[in-house]
Amino acid sequence: MIRNPSWLPLAALLVALPAAADIEQTKGSFKDKFRQLDEVLPTANDYRTAGGEPGHEYWQQKVDYEIDVRLLEGQRRIEASERIRYTNESPDTLRFLWLQLDQNRFRDDSLAERSGAFADASRRGPRVKDAEGSNPPQLSLEELRRHQFMADNELGYTLSSVRDGRGELSYTVVGTNLRVDLRRPLDPGDTTELEIDFAFNIVDENAISARSGYEHFPDDEREGGNDIFLLAQWFPRLHAYTDYEGWTNKEFLGRGEFTLEFGDYTVDITVPDDHIVAATGELQNPSAVLTRTQRDRLASARTADAPVFIVTAEEALENEREGTSGTRTWRFEADNVRDFAWASSRKFIWDAQGYQQGGSVQPEVMAMSFYPKEGEPLWSTYSTAAVIHTLKVYSRFSFDYPYPTAQSVNGPVGGMEYPMITFNGPRTDLQDDGDRTYSLAEKRYLVGVIIHEIGHTYFPMIVNSDERQWTWMDEGLNSFLDAMAGWEWDPEIPWNNQPRDVVDYMKSERQVPIMTQSDSVLQIGPNAYAKPTAALMILRETILGRELFDFAFREYSRRWMFKRPAPADFFRTMEEATGVDLDWFFRGWFYTTDHVDISIDRIWKLRLDTKDPDIDFERRRQEDADKPPSVIVERNRAERRTWVEENPGLRDFYDENDRFTVTNKERNDYQTFLSELEDWEREVLERAVTEDKHYYVLEFSNLGGLVMPILLELTYADGETERLDIPAEIWRRNAMAVKKLIITDRELTQVVIDPNWETADTDVENNHYPRRIVPSRIEAYKVPEGEALENRDIIQDSKTELEDPEDSEEDP
């Protein structure tokens, strides 16, 4: 959110914004794609350096939480009280604190609900579908279910008390935000404590798609079925207070995620005593909540070389069938995390394996998975393994994983991340014979989503970017790394995450630049995930090379671990650490909607004139002879003789000597030309004539607008190929059309741009010179019969017997 700095004198404001808008090309159509970004990036200061590093006065707030929460299973309700310890590390005095009340997003009167346009009533923002068109609007059953759930349930927070040590505080709820007015101003370096009692009804995740909630399993044997509870965005959390925006209290609309402060948590979670709880942090009271057997299994899992069941499938099934009236309190502690989430169910199977990471930070990490039987056998085979694989790959790209646990929990949320814990959705299909099976797509989904969500425990859970503003800073960076980890897992799985997979989006009209605030992004998947992924892959594999890129990316990760980077910090670090000017790259990929489409339009094959008339005139005679004959002359010749042939007396000198005949006059001119050359000029000409190389001029046009290196595969007459990579800087004086001279001994027969499809070039056919016949597929199809009501044979159809719905259920 851009804030109006009303405290800034107008003069200072004008100086602070020399602004790109003031610098404008007003003649011709030249566009400087290499214009430096400094005028667009924020001015460096003591908090953030011009090199993209935390400055010497960098600060961030610290917020610690003690929470006591009770899950009322039957009511699907949370009741809790929290004690917040807020330390003001900023140089500013604060008179109020802003907290996030994310559950209020589900109130009827929330900004998100009231501003939801039809066809984008879906929870995380606008759908791709265009509003226009002549077809009547459609209403999905999912959308109807959502409206019905919202109508039937009281949602949002009940705040019963907001107080400090001396009593109730005055507060104001503004949508999903809560302003608490402090009893007295909080000076720099000071700490204050708040206590809040709150409660809310948990949403049905499948109806609402809320990133958390419950899922009901009505078919379980237990009377009334069972639930899986995934709790996130569940307690009033402090908004971040930052050096670049002040309070980051932009309303939660469902899409732009969360920006939060680091702190230490102690959370007591009271649940039915047959539930298994997974949570951010480490369990503090295993002897109070786990059996002796479970504790022994957990201990042996630490050094196991495969996942060990803490709760087996049989034990989970046993839990599922029974019920309980007792409760148990699980205590978790987590240090230096930016959030806290948890999951609870009696359905959970639980496996664990210690990952011996080594190093001094966190030598051993417990990788754990929690899932119901509905996820088997996918989950016990792949989940914990995928967690460990992710830690290995991500740490190689960034830093050692600094937390004691890394967990993957199955539930209704398709995929969502929190510190040390992730929610992941994939399930298997129960077949008639009792087996549970899955498709390759479901396996890809499971491994892929776990890599992705565990990856988020690095970005943004540790490299704490502002998700509310910039989805790409966490999703883009993380999708790039999850692609790397996916290919290292198994390249035979069709991951569909290469630069070539983003071309349809890149050339589409319906898009905004990557540098767009999260809630305003069109097509969030391609915009904030796939396009930045493609950009970073190209940066690594094509522009910088792995060594430079990896060094810079690790440097960015190291600089901003447990800190709060902004986009400029990423751009600046990548430039500073590689020593390569990347302004054109970030400008093109992140600040525009240009796409890559480089075309090779023509290749000239040039032969150097020798200036010697005895050679050059003969070559011109040959060129003339090589032209195709005139059809008129040919046909005339077949029909009749020419006038000159009929009348030989008309023949003269020119019938014996053509226009390419050399005379001594030209020979003398040639000698004069040579004698008038400087010595060096003559030597250059003579050498060039002797060597008689091929001169090729290649003409390229930039149809997509995005400047990129031109990667060439040259094929010669001898069948050999050669790679020639022209840096993007070739476009710096003309971004639309450039030529390149190639001087070679060999004869060139074919040129292909980007032969490996590594630059997301949207039209690969104009990459071929000469053009090739386009290979594709065509299907024969049958014209469908009309579906109009009058096309039915009702005379016949009305004789149909009514089927028993019970029968048809058996026989799908």
Ligand SMILES: [Zn+2]
């Ligand atoms: Zn993500």
